[in-house]
Amino acid sequence: MTPQQMKLARWLGLAGLFVLALLVPIIAPDPATTNIAVFTMMYVGLATAWNIMGGYTGYVSLGHAGFFGFGSYALGLMLAHLGVKAGYGPFLFVPIAGLLTAVLALGIGWFALRTRAATFVIVTIAFMFMLQLLAENLVGLTGGGGGLSFPVPTWGGDFFNTPFYYAMLALASIGLLVSWVIRHSKFGLGLLAIRDDEDKALAVGVPTRAFKLTAFVISACLVGMIGGVYGYYVTYIYPQFVVDPLIGISMVLMVFLGGLGTISGPVLGALILEPAQLWLAYNYGASRLYLVLYAAVFLVVILLMPRGILPSVSELISRRRTSAGPPATAAARTVPR
Amino acid sequence: MSLLQVEGVSKKFGGVVAVDECSLAVEDRSITGLIGPNGSGKTTLFNLVTGFIPKDTGTVTFRSRRIDRLGPDRIYELGIGRTFQLARIFPRLTALENMLVPVRRRGLRALLSGASWGSERARAMEMLEFLEIAHVANKLGGALSYGQRKLLELGAVMMAEPGLVLLDEPAGGVNPALLERIADHIRKLNDRGITFLIVEHNMGFVMNLCTNVVVLHRGRTIASGAPEAVRQDPAVLDAYLGA
Amino acid sequence: MTLVLEAAVLGVLTGGVYALMASGLTLIFGVMRIINVGHGALVVLGAYLSFAVWRSLHIDPFVTLLLTMPAMFGLGVVLEMVFIRPLKSDRDALSVLVTYALALGIEGVLGYFFTTNYVQLHAWYDTASFPVGGFRVTYVYLIGFLLCLLILGALFFILYRTTFGASIRATMLNRTAAQLIGVDVDRVSAVAFGIGMATAAAGGVVFGITNAFNPGSHYDLISRLLTIIVLGGLGSLRGAIIAALVMLVSEDITSVVISPVWASFVFFVILVVVLLVRPQGLYGVRVRDRI
Numbered sequence: 001m002t003p004q005q006m007k008l009a010r011w012l013g014l015a016g017l018f019v020l021a022l023l024v025p026i027i028a029p030d031p032a033t034t035n036i037a038v039f040t041m042m043y044v045g046l047a048t049a050w051n052i053m054g055g056y057t058g059y060v061s062l063g064h065a066g067f068f069g070f071g072s073y074a075l076g077l078m079l080a081h082l083g084v085k086a087g088y089g090p091f092l093f094v095p096i097a098g099l100l101t102a103v104l105a106l107g108i109g110w111f112a113l114r115t116r117a118a119t120f121v122i123v124t125i126a127f128m129f130m131l132q133l134l135a136e137n138l139v140g141l142t143g144g145g146g147g148l149s150f151p152v153p154t155w156g157g158d159f160f161n162t163p164f165y166y167a168m169l170a171l172a173s174i175g176l177l178v179s180w181v182i183r184h185s186k187f188g189l190g191l192l193a194i195r196d197d198e199d200k201a202l203a204v205g206v207p208t209r210a211f212k213l214t215a216f217v218i219s220a221c222l223v224g225m226i227g228g229v230y231g232y233y234v235t236y237i238y239p240q241f242v243v244d245p246l247i248g249i250s251m252v253l254m255v256f257l258g259g260l261g262t263i264s265g266p267v268l269g270a271l272i273l274e275p276a277q278l279w280l281a282y283n284y285g286a287s288r289l290y291l292v293l294y295a296a297v298f299l300v301v302i303l304l305m306p307r308g309i310l311p312s313v314s315e316l317i318s319r320r321r322t323s324a325g326p327p328a329t330a331a332a333r334t335v336p337r
Numbered sequence: 338m339s340l341l342q343v344e345g346v347s348k349k350f351g352g353v354v355a356v357d358e359c360s361l362a363v364e365d366r367s368i369t370g371l372i373g374p375n376g377s378g379k380t381t382l383f384n385l386v387t388g389f390i391p392k393d394t395g396t397v398t399f400r401s402r403r404i405d406r407l408g409p410d411r412i413y414e415l416g417i418g419r420t421f422q423l424a425r426i427f428p429r430l431t432a433l434e435n436m437l438v439p440v441r442r443r444g445l446r447a448l449l450s451g452a453s454w455g456s457e458r459a460r461a462m463e464m465l466e467f468l469e470i471a472h473v474a475n476k477l478g479g480a481l482s483y484g485q486r487k488l489l490e491l492g493a494v495m496m497a498e499p500g501l502v503l504l505d506e507p508a509g510g511v512n513p514a515l516l517e518r519i520a521d522h523i524r525k526l527n528d529r530g531i532t533f534l535i536v537e538h539n540m541g542f543v544m545n546l547c548t549n550v551v552v553l554h555r556g557r558t559i560a561s562g563a564p565e566a567v568r569q570d571p572a573v574l575d576a577y578l579g580a
Numbered sequence: 581m582t583l584v585l586e587a588a589v590l591g592v593l594t595g596g597v598y599a600l601m602a603s604g605l606t607l608i609f610g611v612m613r614i615i616n617v618g619h620g621a622l623v624v625l626g627a628y629l630s631f632a633v634w635r636s637l638h639i640d641p642f643v644t645l646l647l648t649m650p651a652m653f654g655l656g657v658v659l660e661m662v663f664i665r666p667l668k669s670d671r672d673a674l675s676v677l678v679t680y681a682l683a684l685g686i687e688g689v690l691g692y693f694f695t696t697n698y699v700q701l702h703a704w705y706d707t708a709s710f711p712v713g714g715f716r717v718t719y720v721y722l723i724g725f726l727l728c729l730l731i732l733g734a735l736f737f738i739l740y741r742t743t744f745g746a747s748i749r750a751t752m753l754n755r756t757a758a759q760l761i762g763v764d765v766d767r768v769s770a771v772a773f774g775i776g777m778a779t780a781a782a783g784g785v786v787f788g789i790t791n792a793f794n795p796g797s798h799y800d801l802i803s804r805l806l807t808i809i810v811l812g813g814l815g816s817l818r819g820a821i822i823a824a825l826v827m828l829v830s831e832d833i834t835s836v837v838i839s840p841v842w843a844s845f846v847f848f849v850i851l852v853v854v855l856l857v858r859p860q861g862l863y864g865v866r867v868r869d870r871i
Contacts, residue, residue: 062617118615119810122806125617133845195429201410202413203389203409205440253677260673294688299678303663306674
């Protein structure tokens with residue numbers, strides 16, 4: 001196959017996948033399946049968004065659950081205070097929740113990015129717990145431990161999940177688009193340079209602080225919007241379930257599984273892990289073994305494929321190819337897409 | 338007015354005085370060598386000039402503009418590039434991508450534009466060809482040989498068309514044949530108008546290439562002038578052989 | 581006023597526990613450059629191990645340490661060799677994920693064996709206290725504090741007065757250089773992790789006596805411990821101890837003066853304020869990559 005043919009094949013494949021994704025609620029309309037679809041698509045979006053910061057710049061944020069929860073509360077509070085009726089209206093406010101989350105991320109990021117990588121991780125964790133504390137204690141605002149309610153959509157029955165699925169799909173698609181544009185821009189190259197060697201990046205003029213902050217804000221904004229839709233979907237949110245470290249860690253694990261810093265890696269990771277997670281929770285959730293199994297899967301994945309599926313697989317393929325002996329000048333790129 | 342003017346710059350690390358009220362000037366379009374015994378403060382001076390560490394006292398002026406309080410990225414933008422003692426490139430990016438990382442303009446459009454589009458890519462390939470490493474354009478930085486990395490590092494620095502390039506031991510770890518090539522590239526780039534300040538221990542390299550030489554000893558400038566004159570300066574001989 | 585004083589004293593006493601727990605965490609970071617987000621779970625594990633021994637042998641909780649500390653040390657060495665040493669690329673981020681997975685696994689196993697009900701270690705002299713100024717200090721808190729001092733002292737002794745301790749410190753300062761002078765950094769790492777686990781065991785006992793706990797307690801614990809070591813400066817033992825004291829004293833005073841609800845918040849506020857002024861923490865070193 002020529003490179004052009006491969007490129008065409010890839011685009012066609014992507015288009016095909018997208019069409020398939022659009023058709024999921026039609027192919028399998030039963031609520032159990034669409035519920036899985038909603039959560040899976042949610043994590044596709046979350047993993048893709050997290051990857052924009054963690055994958056491209058190498059700055060691992062373990063506090064993204066904070067943005068998720070913040071987006072949830074932002075949307076919920078907006079809907080409550082503006083008296084928005086249930087229906088499709090609330091979806092229009094999701095971008096605003098995203099914007100608010102972006103502003104929050106600007107503040108947190110400005111502060112957290114003053115430190116280098118290791119401290120950054122911990123500072124993000126600290127901020128997440130701070131947000132959780134605020135959600136729990138600002139009872140007048142958030143309802144505290146009692147939770148916050150969302151307007152209950154008028155459409156019900158078997159159809160209930162479907163609009164939410166499309167909302168998640170839309171956000172995931174936007175996330176992927178943004179991720180793609182960034183990856184193919186000078187900004188994206190700068191981010192990758194920061195990941196490889198931050199001081200060297202500075203030496204060639206990359207404005208590292210501004211770049212890192214931008215990536216952080218974009219990432220948080222997307223996560224916030226997804227959190228908003230999630231809140232509306234579950235119709236009632238509590239601080240510890242929405243600012244939940246497990247959500248934050250899951251999105252990170254998915255990116256690592258699929259391939260850190262690639263575009264399709266997070267998607268792959270989410271498509272594999274979320275249904276698995278849901279299955280585990282369904283079958284073993286009652287006993288504490290669920291956590292042990294999850295942890296075991298986790299560990300096996302990380303130890304066996306530390307670079308993630310896509311990079312490992314593509315390396316395997318290119319190794320096969322070079323041993324088959326193509327001309328040396330066509331040195332294969334081992335950077336997977 | 339010299340292109341780069343360092344005046345009375347000092348830097349202490351705890352009790353160690355690395356640079357001691359050092360002053361030097363780099364003339365426009367020159368190839369200036371910076372030599373001195375080990376520990377004389379050469380690399381520290383580089384780091385001070387390029388904004389990696391803050392100075393204690395003194396001023397650094399570039400094109401009549403104070404730069405001693407700016408960060409490395411700003412300084413690169415203003416026109417000073419540098420290489421490192423151990424060649425540093427981005428291992429997980431291809432050679433071509435390495436060339437496209439350097440930031441010349443910070444406008445939103447410039448940054449969002451495709452890194453592979455437009456004239457940048459052409460310029461990058463042209464520079465790679467000039468350095469005779471175009472054949473590895475699509476190889477990952479981490480897969481390149483050390484010599485290739487050194488050349489790539491130089492090429493990437495050139496991408497923003499700096500006025501002054503600081504080379505930190507360009508001859509380090511390099512075989513004689515490659516060394517000749519590097520010297521040749523430097524001369525050609527100098528013909529195009531780029532000024533060089535080179536830290537080097539390889540005396541042959543310095544004497545053949547440089548138009549003038551500055552000697553550092555214990556953080557101070559002890560001699561400056563044409564290569565031959567400096568070579569015979571008794572203070573310089575003393576610094577290298579004695580004390 | 582006595583209330584504030586009492587809070588301060590309590591803060592110092594509980595600060596000791598956190599200092600002990602945090603010291604293990606910062607040691608692990610210093611030697612291995614990894615953030616052990618499972619440290620909270622390890623403390624809880626230590627607490628439960630002591631709980632199990634205490635429950636079946638009916639001995640003083642503090643005495644259980646004779647069993648749990650060596651056991652946890654051994655476990656730590658094994659964990660390091662099996663789960664952490666194999667990590668090569670992307671070590672910093674992957675180690676976080678691995679240690680988190682270990683924490684989850686521990687939480688799951690503990691939940692399976694002990695259920696999620698809250699438990700607490702008890703000594704027969706639990707309620708005994710002695711008067712200080714206008715208030716009373718319970719003996720268990722005091723003994724716990726003294727225990728922490730003892731173990732921290734032992735830690736400092738090991739680090740600063742033994743050859744092996746010198747190897748540890750060398751590895752913390754510059755791993756490659758240490759290797760070059762013949763230090764077996766792998767062994768040092770394993771032992772450091774073991775020491776970290778042992779201190780977690782000790783911390784676990786004191787924590788378990790002064791708090792009701794369940795398998796899920798590690799989240800709150802780790803968030804505090806991480807905040808403490810960042811405040812103190814990653815890798816600095818001295819920093820961890822001082823930060824722990826600062827944090828706990830402020831928290832307890834805030835609890836009394838303002839309200840318990842905002843007490844934990846103070847933790848983070850202090851962190852933010854300090855990091856604004858000193859991003860590297862109180863005793864941290866401003867790290868600049870090789871230039």
